[in-house]
Amino acid sequence: xxxxxxxxxxxxxxxxxxxxxxxxxxxxxxxxxxxxxxxxxxxxxxxxxxxxxxxxxxxxxxxxxxxxxxxxxxxxxxxxxxxxxxxxxxxxxxxxxxxxxxxxxxxxxxxxxxxxxxxxxxxxxxxxxxxxxxxxxxxxxxxxxxxxxxxxxxxxxxxxxxxxxxxxxxxxxxxxxxxxxxxxxxxxxxxxxxxxxxxxxxxxxxxxxxxxxxxxxxxxxxxxxxxxxxxxxxxxxxxxxxxxxxxxxxxxxxxxxxxxxxxxxxxxxxxxxxxxxxxxxxxxxxxxxxxxxxxxxxxxxxxxxxxxxxxxxxx
Amino acid sequence: xxxxxxxxxxxxxxxxxxxxxxxxxxxxxxxxxxxxxxxxxxxxxxxxxxxxxxxxxxxxxxxxxxxxxxxxxxxxxxxxxxxxxxxxxxxxxxxxxxxxxxxxxxxxxxxxxxxxxxxxxxxxxxxxxxxxxxxxxxxxxxxxxxxxxxxxxxxxxxxxxxxxxxxxxxxxxxxxxxxxxxxxxxxxxxxxxxxxxxxxxxxxxxxxxxxxxxxxxxxxxxxxxxxxxxxxxxxxxxxxxxxxxxxxxxxxxxxxxxxxxxxxxxxx
Numbered sequence: 001x002x003x004x005x006x007x008x009x010x011x012x013x014x015x016x017x018x019x020x021x022x023x024x025x026x027x028x029x030x031x032x033x034x035x036x037x038x039x040x041x042x043x044x045x046x047x048x049x050x051x052x053x054x055x056x057x058x059x060x061x062x063x064x065x066x067x068x069x070x071x072x073x074x075x076x077x078x079x080x081x082x083x084x085x086x087x088x089x090x091x092x093x094x095x096x097x098x099x100x101x102x103x104x105x106x107x108x109x110x111x112x113x114x115x116x117x118x119x120x121x122x123x124x125x126x127x128x129x130x131x132x133x134x135x136x137x138x139x140x141x142x143x144x145x146x147x148x149x150x151x152x153x154x155x156x157x158x159x160x161x162x163x164x165x166x167x168x169x170x171x172x173x174x175x176x177x178x179x180x181x182x183x184x185x186x187x188x189x190x191x192x193x194x195x196x197x198x199x200x201x202x203x204x205x206x207x208x209x210x211x212x213x214x215x216x217x218x219x220x221x222x223x224x225x226x227x228x229x230x231x232x233x234x235x236x237x238x239x240x241x242x243x244x245x246x247x248x249x250x251x252x253x254x255x256x257x258x259x260x261x262x263x264x265x266x267x268x269x270x271x272x273x274x275x276x277x278x279x280x281x282x283x284x285x286x287x288x289x290x291x292x293x294x295x296x297x298x299x300x301x302x303x304x305x306x307x308x309x310x311x312x313x314x315x
Numbered sequence: 316x317x318x319x320x321x322x323x324x325x326x327x328x329x330x331x332x333x334x335x336x337x338x339x340x341x342x343x344x345x346x347x348x349x350x351x352x353x354x355x356x357x358x359x360x361x362x363x364x365x366x367x368x369x370x371x372x373x374x375x376x377x378x379x380x381x382x383x384x385x386x387x388x389x390x391x392x393x394x395x396x397x398x399x400x401x402x403x404x405x406x407x408x409x410x411x412x413x414x415x416x417x418x419x420x421x422x423x424x425x426x427x428x429x430x431x432x433x434x435x436x437x438x439x440x441x442x443x444x445x446x447x448x449x450x451x452x453x454x455x456x457x458x459x460x461x462x463x464x465x466x467x468x469x470x471x472x473x474x475x476x477x478x479x480x481x482x483x484x485x486x487x488x489x490x491x492x493x494x495x496x497x498x499x500x501x502x503x504x505x506x507x508x509x510x511x512x513x514x515x516x517x518x519x520x521x522x523x524x525x526x527x528x529x530x531x532x533x534x535x536x537x538x539x540x541x542x543x544x545x546x547x548x549x550x551x552x553x554x555x556x557x558x559x560x561x562x563x564x565x566x567x568x569x570x571x572x573x574x575x576x577x578x579x580x581x582x583x
Contacts, residue, residue: 026404026484034400034484035412037393038458045431045450046419053430111322118319125316132567133323136330139566141513143531144555147538148329151336151552152349159332159349193326242421250425253515253531260539272425272516279429287429295426302421 050295056288057081073285080289089268090290094297096180097270101248104184109240112192116199116233117225131200134193142190146257149186154261174262186254191247195240202233238309242302249298252276330559337556341549360553367550374526375533376558379512381444382529386451387508391500394454394507398461399492403474413462419455428520435521446521447529451511457503464499465492501572512562530558 060076063069084090118124119131137145152158153173164171173182206229214224230237252272259265268274271294279287332349338357339347347353364372401413431450435441440449469492477487493500515531522528528536534554541547 028406030484031400031404031406034396034404034488038397038453039412041393041449041453042416042419042455045453046422046427046455047415049427049430049434050422052434053426056430056433115319115322124319126319130319130323132570133326135570136563136567137326138509139563140330140559141515141531143515143535144559145329147534147551147555148333150538152329152332156345157336157349162348189326189329246421246423250423250516252425253535257535257538260542275426275429276516276520279432284429284433291426291429295423298423298426299418299421 053288053291053295056285057292059285061283061285076285080285081293083286084289084293089266089274090271090293093268093271093274097248097251100180100184100251101245103181104187105241105244105248108188108192109195109237109244111188112195112240113199113230113237115192115196116203117229119196119200120203120229121221121225131193131197134196136193137190138194140190142186142253143257145190146183146186146254149182149189150257150261153182153258174258174264176264179258179262179264183251183254183258186258187247187251191244195244198236198240199233202236203229206232234309238306241309242306245302245305246298249294249301330563333552333556333559337549337553339549341546344548344552357553360549361557364550364553364557368525371525372530372533372550372554372557375528375530378444378527379529379531379558382447382451382518383508383512386448386511387504390452390454390457390507391504393452394457394461394503395465395493395496395500396488398458398463399465399469399488399496401458402462402465403469403471403492416455416458419453420459424514425516428517431517432520441521442524442527444527447518447527450517451507451514454503454507454510457507460499460503460506461496464496464502468495468499498572501569505566505569505572530554534558 057080058075058077059073060079061071061073063071115130115134119127124130140148152160155161155172155174158173161171161173172178210228211224214228219227250272251270255265255269255273259267259269266273267277271290275287275290275294278290335350335352336344337360338355339353340356340359343353397416401409427450432441435446440446473491473495474487477491482490512529513531515535518527518529518532519535522532525533525536534551537547537554538551541551
């Protein structure tokens with residue numbers, strides 16, 4: 001044994017470190033030693049960039065004396081934010097992502113919930129097979145999932161398009177009206193099983209006696225599922241919803257891949273793609289303002305949703 | 316039951332398609348049925364994939380492994396230390412620190428990537444392994460899980476008796492607590508591994524040098540070139556298969572860790 005830690009504790013003890021109320025807990029310096037390895041990088045790579053983005057978003061680049069003057073950076077107040085809110089591309093990207101989220105998130109979570117409830121009934125066979133197939137996409141990175149699906153969407157290669165053609169349908173998965181839903185399908189494919197597993201794990205930890213009591217009272221499987229199981233696992237449904245909201249607002253990889261084969265996705269299709277496009281045009285202050293707005297919307301939506309639902313669910 | 320089978324087909328379809336497509340010669344991709352095997356060319360596709368651009372795919376695979384395995388290992392250790400301290404030590408400001416971390420869970424990581432790029436370019440870290448590795452080790456969600464796991468799995472009495480025996484806090488942590496937390500640490504590791512493995516935006520913002528790319532970014536770049544170089548298609552398909560199959564197998568083998576981890580994570 002190296003004996004470093006106890007000695008350190010003793011030194012701090014002799015200088016009068018604060019004691020824990022109960023038992024011989026560690027002193028401040030020891031606690032700091034436990035926390036620092038996480039907090040140092042957390043501050044450097046989370047808090048500092050957030051602060052830096054906020055600071056950048058209040059700056060503007062101006063030029064002295066017309067187009068050929070030298071440029072200088074100065075405080076611009078809310079100028080960058082005004083620009084963001086006046087930018088049509090920003091609003092259309094928000095609108096797109098809003099539509100995407102309002103449809104995709106409920107569909108995905110509803111399917112996940114149904115699967116979790118079915119897996120939780122004793123009636124279903126081949127449980128582990130179904131659980132494993134649904135969870136498998138979680139191991140597939142978004143980019144690669146989008147590449148896989150893009151081959152299934154592409155008219156030249158896709159067996160799906162061929163199959164639908166043979167029954168007289170001519171789908172255009174990459175058309176202007178459809179491509180958003182093609183991207184939504186990739187997200188649904190990726191995340192349904194993961195959400196299902198969170199709900200299923202919560203279901204599994206409900207004590208069986210609860211169901212027996214309900215059965216004695218004459219409740220059907222259906223009633224037990226919707227009146228007992230769903231309310232009990234409400235916290236995990238809320239958790240999956242919050243994760244899905246965050247995920248939706250961050251959407252980047254899937255539309256970026258589909259953009260490689262579809263002209264119906266612009267370089268500013270989602271808020272994150274817009275931020276990246278603006279940053280690539282060297283307008284970092286404007287990109288920072290967009291990033292801050294995305295972060296604030298994410299925060300407000302997920303936090304607001306948590307507050308709203310946990311009040312309703314009486315938690 | 317029928318519904319579950321339909322869903323299972325839905326989840327399996329793209330992977331099945333990928334397996335079939337990876338065994339075909341490029342010329343058969345468009346001309347034969349995508350769901351039926353034709354000429355079996357998997358091995359020549361693999362050798363094309365691995366030899367393309369002086370074997371850059373192997374380099375990408377190694378990079379992905381380095382970023383994800385090393386990043387998740389370091390990340391799990393620091394999350395465990397922090398989560399354990401938050402669960403087991405009482406000190407002033409503890410709840411405040413915990414709420415700051417919880418706030419971190421809600422910060423979209425893609426919104427962090429751009430300001431991080433500016434900070435890193437000022438310090439010259441951009442376009443190095445560190446640019447992707449360093450931000451990856453931070454996982455607020457890992458700390459959140461570690462705190463829950465530590466309160467559940469490490470009984471107060473054991474800590475007290477270790478202290479009475481004169482063990483320092485670090486010795487207690489590394490020889491006692493970490494073993495009790497073992498299965499949950501695997502969960503944290505897996506969560507973080509997947510998050511880094513799947514992360515695409517950060518490496519895309521940080522890296523210009525192809526030799527530093529992870530697989531995701533590399534395949535994305537190739538996929539973008541297929542319009543000009545259609546022969547790349549087969550390598551993109553085979554490369555996608557090579558990159559996902561080992562991970563899928565690993566995950567299915569480790570399933571039981573996920574279940575316990577998800578259960579305790581979701582309930583609190």
